[in-house]
Amino acid sequence: MSEAIIAQKAPFEAELEAGKKYAWCRCGLSAKQPFCDGAHSKTDIKPMVFTAEKSGTNWLCGCKQTAGQPYCDGTHGKL
Numbered sequence: 001m002s003e004a005i006i007a008q009k010a011p012f013e014a015e016l017e018a019g020k021k022y023a024w025c026r027c028g029l030s031a032k033q034p035f036c037d038g039a040h041s042k043t044d045i046k047p048m049v050f051t052a053e054k055s056g057t058n059w060l061c062g063c064k065q066t067a068g069q070p071y072c073d074g075t076h077g078k079l
Contacts, residue, residue, distance in 0.1 A: 002044050004028045004064035009079055011059035016052035023047040024060060026068035034060040038062035046058070 005028030012034035016022065022035060026048050029039035036047035048070055052058070060067065063076040 004042050006065075006076075007033045008062040009076045010062050012062050014058050016055065016058045017051070018052050018055040021051050022051055022070075023049050026064060026069070033079060034062060040067045044060065052064045 004026055006021040007025070007028045007030070007058060014034060024047060025034055025036045025040070025044045027040040027043050029042070029065065030037040031039065050070055059072040061072045065079055066073045067075065
């Protein structure tokens with residue numbers, strides 16, 4: 001499998017802490033969306049490890065098609 005599964009056609013609301021590292025699920029298979037739980041091991045898609053830029057509510061992509069990974073850019077509205 002080399003194409004991401006759409007986890008949902010809407011962003012995930014996530015409370016992040018500035019300076020902390022997170023692993024955003026890029027494959028769409030994680031049961032702990034929007035974060036990685038290791039389900040990608042069945043694919044060739046790896047999670048995106050990123051450091052939160054700001055604390056508070058952030059909107060992380062659920063469709064896995066955003067150009068601004070891991071943040072939602074509204075692409076889900078075109079699917």
